[in-house]
Amino acid sequence: MYPARFRYEAPRTVDEAIDLLRAGGGEAKILAGGQSLIPLLKLRFASPELLVDINEVRGLDYLRADPDGTIRIGALCRHATIERSPIVAAQPTMAAAAPLIADPIVRNRGTLVGSLCHADPQGDWSAVVTALGGHVVAQGPRGRRTIDISQFVTGPFETALAMDELAVEAVVPAPRGTAAGGYLKLERRVGDFATAGAAVAVELAGGVVVRAGIALTGVGPATIDASDAAAVLVGSPLTAKTIAEAAALAGQAAQPRTDHRGSADYKRHVVTTFVERILRRIPQTEESAA
Amino acid sequence: MTSLFEEITGDADSSVPVRRVTITVNGQPRTADVEPRLLLAHLLRQGLRLTGTHTGCDTTNCGACTVLLDGAPVKSCTVLAVQADGHDVTTVEGLGTPGELDPIQEGFKQEHGLQCGFCTPGMMLTTKALLEENPDPTEDEVRWALGGNLCRCTGYQNIVKSVLWAAAKRRGEVPPAEGSTS
Numbered sequence: 395m396y397p398a399r400f401r402y403e404a405p406r407t408v409d410e411a412i413d414l415l416r417a418g419g420g421e422a423k424i425l426a427g428g429q430s431l432i433p434l435l436k437l438r439f440a441s442p443e444l445l446v447d448i449n450e451v452r453g454l455d456y457l458r459a460d461p462d463g464t465i466r467i468g469a470l471c472r473h474a475t476i477e478r479s480p481i482v483a484a485q486p487t488m489a490a491a492a493p494l495i496a497d498p499i500v501r502n503r504g505t506l507v508g509s510l511c512h513a514d515p516q517g518d519w520s521a522v523v524t525a526l527g528g529h530v531v532a533q534g535p536r537g538r539r540t541i542d543i544s545q546f547v548t549g550p551f552e553t554a555l556a557m558d559e560l561a562v563e564a565v566v567p568a569p570r571g572t573a574a575g576g577y578l579k580l581e582r583r584v585g586d587f588a589t590a591g592a593a594v595a596v597e598l599a600g601g602v603v604v605r606a607g608i609a610l611t612g613v614g615p616a617t618i619d620a621s622d623a624a625a626v627l628v629g630s631p632l633t634a635k636t637i638a639e640a641a642a643l644a645g646q647a648a649q650p651r652t653d654h655r656g657s658a659d660y661k662r663h664v665v666t667t668f669v670e671r672i673l674r675r676i677p678q679t680e681e682s683a684a
Numbered sequence: 685m686t687s688l689f690e691e692i693t694g695d696a697d698s699s700v701p702v703r704r705v706t707i708t709v710n711g712q713p714r715t716a717d718v719e720p721r722l723l724l725a726h727l728l729r730q731g732l733r734l735t736g737t738h739t740g741c742d743t744t745n746c747g748a749c750t751v752l753l754d755g756a757p758v759k760s761c762t763v764l765a766v767q768a769d770g771h772d773v774t775t776v777e778g779l780g781t782p783g784e785l786d787p788i789q790e791g792f793k794q795e796h797g798l799q800c801g802f803c804t805p806g807m808m809l810t811t812k813a814l815l816e817e818n819p820d821p822t823e824d825e826v827r828w829a830l831g832g833n834l835c836r837c838t839g840y841q842n843i844v845k846s847v848l849w850a851a852a853k854r855r856g857e858v859p860p861a862e863g864s865t866s
Contacts, residue, residue: 395742401701402720402766425764432762433744435721445720449767474756497832499747499810502756503763584831585745 397435404447408454408533408560411446416535416558418444424560425449426469427504429496430512454562457481463568469508469561473501484573485566487595491522491577497585507564511555513547513616516587519564520547520617522577524609525593525624528566534559547616571599574676578668579611582655588612589655592644592668596627596676603627608640608669613661614649623647623669632673641670705769709734710778718765724758725749727765728775736776736805740834747833750806751775757810759832776805779812787853788812788846794859797846799837807833811847819855823848 405411415422423442425431426449434440448454454470459481465488467476476482477492495501495509495518509519510530523543530541532555541554548554555561579591591611597604606624609617623643627636650661706715709732716731728734728751740748742761749760752774760773780786788808791797798804807830814821814829821829826847827840835843852859 396723396726397721399719399721402703402764404766425767428764428767429744429762432723432764436723436742436761447764447767493828497747498829499750499757499759499832500744500762503758 395436397432398438398441400435400442401444402447403444404450406450406452408448408451408562411448411451411560412534412558414444414446415560418442418446418557420557422446422557424508424511426508426511427472428508429500429504430508430514448560460568465566467506467564467566469505469563471505471507473504473506473509474498476506477501485526486573487522487525487575487577487593488566490575491518491579491593494518494577494579494581500585507561510543510546510564511553511561513549513551513553514587515550515614515616516612517617518577518579518588518591518593518611521591521593521609521611522595523564523566524617524619525575525595525607526566527595527605527607528564530561531563531565532556532559533562538562540565544619550615569597569605571597571604573597576672576675578672580664580668587655590648590650590661590664590668592665592672594669594672596632596673598632598676601631603630603632606640608644610644610648610665612650612655613665618647618649620644620647620669627673632676637670637673640673641666644669703766703769705766707765707768707770708772710774716765720764720766722765723761724751724753724763724765724768724773725760727768728760728773731765734775734777738802738805740802745834746803747806747810748803750809750833752809752813755813755816757806757813757832774809774812776808779808786812788815788850790853791846791848791850791859792843795842795846795849797838797843803833803835803837807835807843811850814847815851815854819851821847821851 421443425445425447454468456468457471473495482488506519509517528543530546575595577593580589588611593609595607606627608620608624623640626639645662645666648662648665650658652658702717725739728737738748740746744762750757751760780789788811849859
């Protein structure tokens with residue numbers, strides 16, 4: 395399979411990339427890891443006139459933590475880097491998701507920021523960053539702006555990026571307490587898209603949940619922010635009761651469709667089970683939830 | 685020099701933007717004029733006649749086309765040839781020679797890690813990257829590392845054994861005798 399013809403540019407700086415995007419006038423597409431875009435080009439689901447390959451731009455492959463614990467992931471930071479990062483090892487929701495992205499070979503090439511920009515309802519990182527309350531930093535001709543993850547994805551495969559903006563960084567804010575949580579994904583085999591997935595992030599201070607986020611993968615037309623489910627956890631310790639409530643509400647928030655991966659009822663059940671399982675595994679709940 | 689766009693598109697169209705790339709393939713600099721849409725897998729197979737890199741699914745699933753790009757396994761059907769410009773690529777032809785097999789190739793031979801052989805080049809290159817990073821992997825780590833390479837013949841058992849055999853050989857240990865592994 396060959397992609398349709400396109401022009402190709404490999405800029406060396408972010409500013410050059412933005413100039414090319416602007417000149418492309420909406421017919422240009424950014425190429426980062428390419429693990430979603432190149433298959434789409436081959437299938438001719440996408441046929442941009444111009445590909446702006448940012449792989450030669452220096453200084454975008456970082457993964458770093460600010461002194462306050464904010465995690466910053468550059469546009470060229472590969473999944474494999476995230477998987478091996480000691481910074482991410484201390485962030486349980488990201489650490490759980492990183493080894494479940496696609497397969498090991500794809501992880502050498504694909505990027506977290508690219509995954510967010512691809513805005514596939516089946517994308518794992520989108521759920522993780524949503525649960526963590528993260529945001530995307532976009533850079534364009536008028537400078538930089540911050541887009542909350544809840545505003546970033548505007549539809550399936552659609553984002554709030556203007557045609558001349560490049561997503562340069564994803565940001566996960568510092569936890570207000572001890573970060574806990576996880577990510578669970580049901581897949582038929584390694585590399586398959588999620589039948590259903592759940593990202594859970596809670597922050598605990600003095601045994602009390604001070605922040606919670608729950609987001610769902612593959613069970614709706616976009617990543618689902620199960621904020622009602624997360625809200626019942628905040629303000630009290632994790633108990634069997636709050637866990638069960640959150641899990642049930644997460645199941646209600648899911649909008650699964652019956653397809654070759656399973657029935658809608660089944661997927662909803664998986665969501666409920668996953669949310670409960672992640673919350674029950676958080677150490678302090680061992681006594682209270684038993 | 686290889687002009688590859690002609691083979692793919694029939695008569696060369698003067699309006700087609702062609703780029704000259706130089707890629708170090710198995711240690712040798714190779715130069716080609718390519719259309720940007722040419723995939724690395726096709727440059728290797730058709731342009732450079734290195735047909736050890738197999739194209740299986742063509743949809744980023746199977747891993748048969750795996751090569752090493754600057755030492756890391758990538759699916760060469762999902763990398764543009766222009767993206768490899770200035771970089772190092774290792775294909776199965778760069779592993780060993782018929783007279784002097786790489787320990788990984790020897791392992792696949794000793795432990796019968798292949799049947800039809802279609803997935804084998806990709807399996808071996810993923811193995812190479814694994815063993816460079818982790819010379820003494822557990823069986824679990826081997827299975828995890830090979831998660832992106834599909835095999836439809838072996839059921840993977842002998843592939844895992846082959847990798848463990850190669851790892852032992854590379855460490856200078858005496859690998860298990862042929863057929864003696866549990």
